[in-house]
Amino acid sequence: GAGVSQSPSNKVTEKGKDVELRCDPISGHTALYWYRQSLGQGLEFLIYFQGNSAPDKSGLPSDRFSAERTGGSVSTLTIQRTQQEDSAVYLCASSPQGWGLGNTIYFGEGSWLTVV
Amino acid sequence: AQKITQTQPGMFVQEKEAVTLDCTYDTSDQSYGLFWYKQPSSGEMIFLIYQGSYDEQNATEGRYSLNFQKARKSANLVISASQLGDSAMYFCAMTPRGTGKLIFGQGTTLQVKP
Numbered sequence: 118g119a120g121v122s123q124s125p126s127n128k129v130t131e132k133g134k135d136v137e138l139r140c141d142p143i144s145g146h147t148a149l150y151w152y153r154q155s156l157g158q159g160l161e162f163l164i165y166f167q168g169n170s171a172p173d174k175s176g177l178p179s180d181r182f183s184a185e186r187t188g189g190s191v192s193t194l195t196i197q198r199t200q201q202e203d204s205a206v207y208l209c210a211s212s213p214q215g216w217g218l219g220n221t222i223y224f225g226e227g228s229w230l231t232v233v
Numbered sequence: 234a235q236k237i238t239q240t241q242p243g244m245f246v247q248e249k250e251a252v253t254l255d256c257t258y259d260t261s262d263q264s265y266g267l268f269w270y271k272q273p274s275s276g277e278m279i280f281l282i283y284q285g286s287y288d289e290q291n292a293t294e295g296r297y298s299l300n301f302q303k304a305r306k307s308a309n310l311v312i313s314a315s316q317l318g319d320s321a322m323y324f325c326a327m328t329p330r331g332t333g334k335l336i337f338g339q340g341t342t343l344q345v346k347p
Contacts (some may be wrong), residue, residue, distance in 0.1 A: 143282060148333050150333070150334070150335075152335075153237065158339065158340075159324060159337040159338055159339040160278075160324065160326075160335070160337040162334050162335070162336070165332075165333055165334055167333060172332070173332075188246055193284050206276060208278065210278070210335075214322070214333075220270075220328070220347075221280050221283060222268075222333075222335055223280065224270075224277060224278035224279075225277075226275070226277045227276050227277070229276075
């Protein structure tokens with residue numbers, strides 16, 4: 118597609134349930150990122166995939182969070198046993214390469230997660 | 234550790250006037266990139282402008298310019314001739330050398346008054 122595509126755009130789930138958020142990056146982009154944005158806050162880095170390299174998971178807040186990227190393209194962020202503090206917008210982004218100055222990162226419109 | 238600081242939680246500007254959004258950063262790297270993103274109420278993050286740490290000239294993109302003062306570690310965004318559609322949250326961000334991660338500031342909410 119023309120841009121980074123995320124689904125679902127909105128998700129309401131009950132506390133304790135698992136959720137999966139999907140990201141389809143811009144075609145040809147080798148780098149893919151997940152960020153989290155709580156209401157009125159800045160963006161918090163979660164995880165970063167670059168090509169076939171091991172992902173940088175340094176931003177994942179707990180072991181309830183995991184992500185995978187299949188075939189170097191689509192990525193799924195999974196949150197197990199959701200808690201109310203997980204409520205946020207989850208933004209996926211991609212870039213042509215994973216390094217290099219001027220490597221612009223393009224964002225999707227986000228998945229709004231509400232845990233009730 | 235790298236850090237981005239945006240000290241203005243909210244700003245107002247009159248339509249057609251210029252406005253400066255402040256951004257300071259902290260890094261020990263010599264090579265890094267600085268970005269500004271716009272986030273309207275719809276939630277999408279829109280790339281505005283980029284400045285490399287070794288670029289001697291300030292970056293410009295249409296009505297946007299980045300006032301880069303390396304010694305002061307500041308990268309302020311200047312929006313000229315503000316428009317009502319400029320009302321949004323603006324984020325300053327940095328990419329340290331060798332990583333693909335963007336480190337974001339807390340953002341500044343800009344409201345343009347007619």
